[in-house]
Every structure is written in structure tokens, then in C-alpha cells.
Amino acid sequence: MSGISREDVAHLANLARISIPAEELGHYAKQLDAILNAVAVVSSLDTANVAAMSHPVPMTNVFREDIPGVSLTAEQALSGAPAVEDDKFRVPRILDEE
């Protein structure tokens, strides 16, 4: 695995929606590179015949009945919102279409 570059960090920061100032990109790249080198040891283990652990609890089929429960009131739901209008969450203009 090759090292992490500043450009990589910038790309990842964009994917993660965290704006990192240009002057900090190199610092993060270096730290992350060191961590990645340290964790590279996982690839040295023989896992050819090993299944990935799915869950620490060996359970399956945990279901809930389709019966309505208690919801929050609009007031509770909006109580932490930074901006509210017409009982909806107000957000800045959206650029990306979905």
C-alpha cells in the first residue's frame, strides 16, 4: 500500500464533508501514513480460510412487529434544530441533485 498524499487527504475530507485547511493537509497525510504503516500488519496474517466476523453476537432474525409505537412531537423533533421554518428543518441551498 502506497502512502497517503495531501491530495488523498483532500479527497477524503471532501467525501467526509470536513473542510481541512490546505496548510494542515500535509500534517494529516503524514500522521495517517504512519498509522497505515502500523496497521498494515493485518495483511501479514493468514486469513485465507477465515470468514470475516459478522457480529460479535451469534444471533439472527431479530424482528419487530409491525405495530405503531410512540413518535416524538414536532416540537421535540425540532427542539435541537439550528433553523426551523413551517415546522420543517431549514437548510442552506442544496447544490447536488439526488
Add this chain to the structure above:
Amino acid sequence: MTEATMNYDEAISKFDPVLGLEVHVELGTNTKMFCGCSTVFGAAPNTQVCPVCLGLPGALPTLNKIGVESAIRIGLALNCEIAEWCRFARKNYFYPDMPKNFQTSQYDEPIAFEGYLDVEIDTDEGRKTFRVPIERAHMEEDTGKNSHVGGATGRIHGADYSLVDYNRAGIPLIEIVTKPITGTGKYAPEVAKAYVAALRDILRGLGVSDVKMEQGSLRCDVNLSLRETPESKLGTRSETKNVNSLRSVERAVRYEVTRHAARLAAGEQIVQETRHWHEDTGISTSGRPKSDAEDYRYFPEPDLLPIAPSREWVEELRAALPENPAVRRARLVADWGLSEIDMNTVINSGALDLIVEAVDAGVDPAAARKWWTGELARIANDRAIELEELPVLPSHLKRLEELIAAGSLNDKLARQALEGVIAGEGDIDAIVAARGLAVVSDDGALLAAIDEALAADPAVAETIKSGKLAAAGSVVGAVMKATRGQADAARVRELLFEKLGVSE
């Protein structure tokens, strides 16, 4: 700016279309996929939310059992294999209508996969069956709804800000994805439409969704690419969204074929993008290009445990599946000897199940059809109620037909008897007795009534005798009136002509 298009026939002569259809079904469960919030439509904004579907820190999902059951049933109805063990996965991306900024979905372990759906289309060579290969059906959750404020059109472009309502966030969705559909040739639009229509019928028959395209409980994305020949490599595809009706499905496919063809013929590349269909103008427009090829960083959802449907459960569900609607229709058309037009009438009146019920109980198919698509449909319509709400049972129809065959009731009297059933007056025999409904077949009584009618209208006898047989109608009418409709009109006419010495 409208893009160039090539004439469809020319496009088809030059290129081979490959289709892909993605359909999202909103399930009609009582609660959301991962929490117990109600799913009832039309609630005030942000009143059907909880820490889970609002994505509040610390909240955890719990899986709706009917969501899983519906997914399995849909998979079985589409001839899919049902996974022995599968999980949910997180699809990670940021968008304001996504409370967690990841969607809980399924990635490489869908609950149903490798299926097919046979659809019928009309071709130049007559009716043909086409097998649409289905890649997978999987479970996921819907997003909240954004409304955009400040722009001219109410859409995203040019809006100043947006408002988000999370009531629909977490509504259960099943996504059904076809494999690339090849070999349709010029019938690509028809195949696409027929597939969505057939899928809708199946889903409706399963009772898992109200599948209303115009309301968004059935959504279709159309993917299309062109290639030189069926042996060529697949071309670049475009995806078109906002296809909100069967008609739009067909038109969007047709349009994309013409648009791709024009570009390719002009030596231009197809842009792999998501486009927006406009039903009013009949074109698709380019969506805003995505800034980054989106990397969803899928990984198995740690907060939900694997689903391992037992084979017993799957077989139980399979055994309880309703018959595939298309298969059933074809069988009934054959059994009942109907024309396509007649069957369409049956379907459109919503009477199919009621007719089948009656036929199963021994009523003649033609008679069952006659009553349910005729008089009973009229009554239901007048009262603005559903056919199913009429308290008319197969046994009622059976008895009516028996009495008609025996000659003691005619159609008009039978209708009166039905009225009585609907009014709750009892069963057919009780009503007939109480209302004194009986065809008057006693010739003596009929002749007496004929004499009265002739006496009241002296000229008519001469008119009939002079050859104007149609004038008999007024005499028959008078007799029917006098007998309160209980005379056998045909017999009255016979006796009248006999009396006057006229033959038909």
C-alpha cells in the same frame, strides 16, 4: 436547450438498445422499516418521527418483520432465489434528506436474486412473450422530503434554501433491479412499459403496496444504452428519473434511444449521467453532473443482525402466494372463452375476483360477468361505493340464474330481487315471495291483459295487421306496465300476433 434526436425507426435500424429498469416499491406496512413510527400518509410535518428515523445520536434501528416478509414474497413472485443468510449494509453519502447521512440498504447480499418476469407485448408478428431477467430485490429505507424555497420553479436550481420533513424518512422500500435487458430491438419501449405494468399487477396482487406511480409508491428509473449490434460490447448508459407513469416509461425509453442515436451518429460520446424526464415536453434533461464519482463505502450494518429466512418459512410464504395475475388472466380468458376486450372490461370494473368467486360457487361465467360488470357495477357506481361492499353473494346469483332458467323470473324481475338483497330484505326466495316477483306466464292472464291494451288503443290492431309489426311494441309495453313488468314480454308478443293472425 433541447438536444438533437434521430428518427426512432432510423435509430433502431442503426443501433441495438439495451434496457435496465430499477423500480422502487413503497411498502404499505403500518410502521417504518427500522422504527415504530406510523406510515399514514399526509401527517403534519415532522410528527411521524422518532430518534431512530430522525437520526438522533444514540438511536438504533429495529427491523420490521412485515418488511422482511414482503421482500421475500416479492422475490418469490418474481421467481427469485431467497437468500439463506443476508445482511443490511450502510450506503454512506451526505444529503439533507438523509438523517444519518447513510442509507440502511443491502449491498452484496440482497434478500432475493436471480429471478425473471415474463411480459407480453404486441408485435408485428402478433402477441409475444418476453422474459425480463431480474438481478435482485432488496430492502432499504426511504429518505425525508425536501421542498425548495425561493427558486422560480420550486425545484433545486436557483432555490435560496430548502425545508426538510422527515415523516417519510425510513418508510420501507423494496428495490427491484433487472439485469441488462437485451434482444428487445425496436420493442424496447413496449417491453419496458409492459414490465412495469406487470410488476405493478403482481405487487398489487400480493397486497404489499398500493403501487400508485403518480403518488410515488411505485417509482421507476429507466436506464438505456445503445450498441452497434447485439454482438457489440455494451454502450455507455444514461439513467432517467422522474418517470411517473406507464406512459412516461414508454416515452422515456423511446426518447433516450433517439437521443443516444443522434449523439453516437454525430461521433459524440454518451455522458454517463442521471437525467430528469419531463412528461409535459416529452424530453429528458441533464441533471447536474456529480462532482465526485460517488464512493458509497458500503460495509455491513453492525446495528442489525443477519436475516436467515428458514426454508420452512419461505415455502410457507410461497404456498400462500396468489396466482401470478397475468397467468391467471390468461387462464380465465381461456376457461371462460372471453375476448381480450371483454377481459379488459372485467379488469377495469374491478370485478375479476368477485366473478371468479361466483364461478367457483357454480355460477355460469357469462352470467357472473353480466351481473357484476352490468347491474351491480351500475348500482355501486351510483352509490359511490366499491363493488366489494355490496352484500351480494355467489349464492344469490346462483339462485337468480336458476329462477331465470326456470322461467319464473326475467332479467327485470331479477334486478328487483337484487335490489332487495342489497336492501337487506333477506335471501332471493324470501324476497321473491315477499315482493310477489314472478313472471306471469299464464296465457289466460296474458290474453286478458292484451285485450285490455287493445281496447285502450283501437287503432293499433289495424296498424299491426297492416304490416307495421313494430307497433306491437306499444301493446307489449302496456301489458308489461299492467303486469308490473312480470309478464314474459316474448310470450306476450307471440300471443298478440297469434290473436291478430299475424306472423313475424
Add this chain to the structure above:
Amino acid sequence: MSDLIKKDASELAALVASGEVSAVEVTQAHLDRIAAVDGAVHAFLHVDTEGALASAAAVDVKVKASEKLSVLAGVPLGLKDILATNGLPTTCGSKVLDGWIPPYDATVVTKLRDAGIVILGKTNMDEFAMGSSTEHSAFGPTHNPWDLARIPGGSGGGSSACVSSFEAPLAIGTDTGGSIRQPAAVTGSVGVKPTYGGVSRYGIVALASSLDQAGPCARNVLDTAMLHSIIAGHDSMDSTSINSPVPDVIAAAKRADIKGMKVGIIKELSGEGYQAGVRSRFEESVALIEGLGAEVVEVTCPSFPAALAAYYLILPSEASSNLAKFDGIRFGNRVGDDGTKSVEQVMSETRAAGFGPEVTRRIILGTYALSAGYYDAYYGQAQKVRTLIKQDFDAAFAKVDVLISPTAPTTAFKIGEKLDDPLAMYLNDVATIPVNMAGLPGMSLPIGLAPEDNLPVGLQIIAPAMADDRLYNVGAAIERELLAKWGGPILGLAPELAGA
């Protein structure tokens, strides 16, 4: 200073239940203690004076009415600020949640309230539980009551410091890679991470969903067991919670008999390279355990050297997804919304302003490890290593009843000492991480002070899944011996805090 604060939780509960002391008096004594020393310790981010006294008063009403009470009714407690509390601030030690007041309670909180336990307030932590020193809190570090210039451990340093400074006899922490056990070790208190799924995670802000567990902190094994019994149990709101009866941990703590048990030392976690005083105290514990009639053998777990690496791939990956919801849209602070910027920009600015460097580092790392093209080598591979770790534990438990190791490689280090070296910081959890990776229960028990610095050392005890009671049996047996040897609890040797 009232000597109520020096009493065990079990004692306080008995005094309250008998009516000899009112719950209000007990709570007030602890509030006074907080007022006196927390300026120096900084264990608490928020003290709910009004709410605590009201809860206490409600318990007193029940006592007067002779109503049935839980085993810990009226006893005060500090709650790690990662649990959602309806009406009380919940920051997770982060600016991004500064001022957020949840509209709901975590299941654990509901259980505590129902048991009449008095929640004094929310305790400090490394931001979003990422850390081993509580230095990554956005609101300033917590100071170790043994030496205020040193770290109290992390991420739950506030909870362990609150207990070891006698601000409360009980605390709740969460443990993803050691965040209950390591702080317990460096503060001379007891901390337990239950079997994964043993305690509901509903309402606990998620760090790494497949590793997180809430657990009890106290100054002795019995108190810890009593708290464990109250918070554990199946919760239908948490799909990963175990649907089995909770093992009788209180009875086990009272049994305290390990004669005939087989105890295993994990070769790979036996202290090689650890601080000398840590090793010597550990070796003494081994001798003590043998003296109690247990057989000590060595087992080997060859995958454990890779556990740290695998953990630091799994945790950031899951965390990068869990922390995506902090975007300033529905709750928390929003930064940069001046009416002109796009939501994409505002999200990015909000998160940049709200997250500290360690959180940012781990989110970027996790985003990378899950990326297309890297998933198999990193996250995928790490999940396979997890299976190997579980297999090694299973093989070990086929031979022994419990496993032991030192809890942490060193005693409490100085504040600031490891802050610039993330990798050095990660090494604090080398012994605790494998336990979370396998979903097993683990305890840290104080076993003395390191001679070279007179700072507490902890012993880690590990049991098979769902055998949490074994921890309490073994822990209580060792504790009884040590109490006899020391003439009293180790915390009696901690320096008096100024202002006390």
C-alpha cells in the same frame, strides 16, 4: 467533609433504605464534594443540582411510604456524557454537540432513574470516546485525583475520576477498546465492560457499533456488581442486545471463591515491555491467585499482536459512518450559514469547526479504509483478524475459566506527554482491545501502586461471553485478599484533594 462520601454504594443504599440517612443528605454531601474538588479534577461537564436533589427527594418519599426500592436507590452517580439524557446537555466531549439537549433518554438512563439512582451530572470524556487520556475533550482534560498533573485515562476519564475522587460512589462509562478498564486501572478504581450485547446501546452515541458497550464503574467489586445488575438486560430497542437472563453478578461478587479455578495468563499480554511496576504488581497478583487455590497456566493467543492494528481499522471505519450525522442540519451547532453558502459547504465548515484533530484523523482514516479498492485490504481484512482473535479466546477458554493480564502497559502518564504521538497513545489499549474485538466481558481491578511512581496499577480479568459473573467472583476474591493486605482500600492512599 462529610464521611458519607467515603462510604461504599452498598452502605449508602442501606442507610437510605433504613431511613437512617436521607437520600437528599447523601446527594447534598456529594454535590458539596464536587463543588470542593471538581475545579481541580474537572470530572464533570455538567452538574444537575436541581434534578439530582429532586430525584433524591423522590426516593425519600418512597422510603417513608415503605415502598420497595432497588438495591441502589438513593445512591448518586456520574454519567459519561455519551449517554443521551432527556433534558440534560449531552456533548460527547465535542463542540459539535455543545448545547444539544436530547429529547429522549438512553435505555440505561431510564433503568438508572427507575432504580432511584441519583444522576449528579455528566462526566468528561475524550471527544466521541476517541482517546485514552481524556485530553481530547473539547472542554479541557480531566485530572487524575492521584496526581492532578496526570491523565485519568480515557476515553472515560471523567467517570473514573469522579469515582476515585469520591465525587460519587458510582459512575457509568462506555468501553470500545478499554475506555472503562484503562481509566479504572490508572485511577485505582474498578471498571467492567460487560459482554457485548449485555447492556443496551440504545441512546449511547455510537463510536464503533460492533465494539461499544456501557458498563459500571465504582470503588469496589460489590458496588460494581450491583450497578451492573441494574443496567444489564435485554432491550427490544437494541437489536444487538442479548436475549438471555443477566448472570447473577451480585451473588458471584459475594461468593468470592476461586478455589479449583483455572486462570490463564495470555503470553502475548503478559507484560513484556510494560512499565516495571506494572509487571511486578501483576506477578504478585498471580502469586496471590495461586495462594487462593486457583491454578495458573500460560496460554497463547498468536493473533493478539495484530489486534491493535485491526481495531484501528475497524473503529475509524465504523466511526466515520456513525459520525456522519453530525452535520448541523437537525441538531447541534451549525457553522458558516450566512445565507449564501450551500448546504455542502455549511456541513463541511460545521464539521471542521466542531470536530477536534483526533476525531478528524480517525474519520479520514476510516473513510480511506472503507473506500472502493481499499475495503478488502483494510476493513475486510480487519474483520477476519477479529475472527482469529475470537478463535484464540475460544481455544484459551477451553483450557481455563478466566484469563488475566495487566490492564494497561503503564501507570497514569503526564498530561501532554503523548498528545503529539497518536500511535503512542493507541498503545495504551493494547491489552484491553482484544476483549472488545471478541465481544467478551472484562474487568479492571486495582492491585496496588507501582513502586517507582506510587500510581495505581490494574489487573484485567477476562471471562467467556455471557459469563460476566465469573469476573465478579474472581475480582471479589482477589480484592478481599488485597484489602486484608493493605488494611483498607487503595484509594485510602490517594492524596487529599485541595479544597476538600
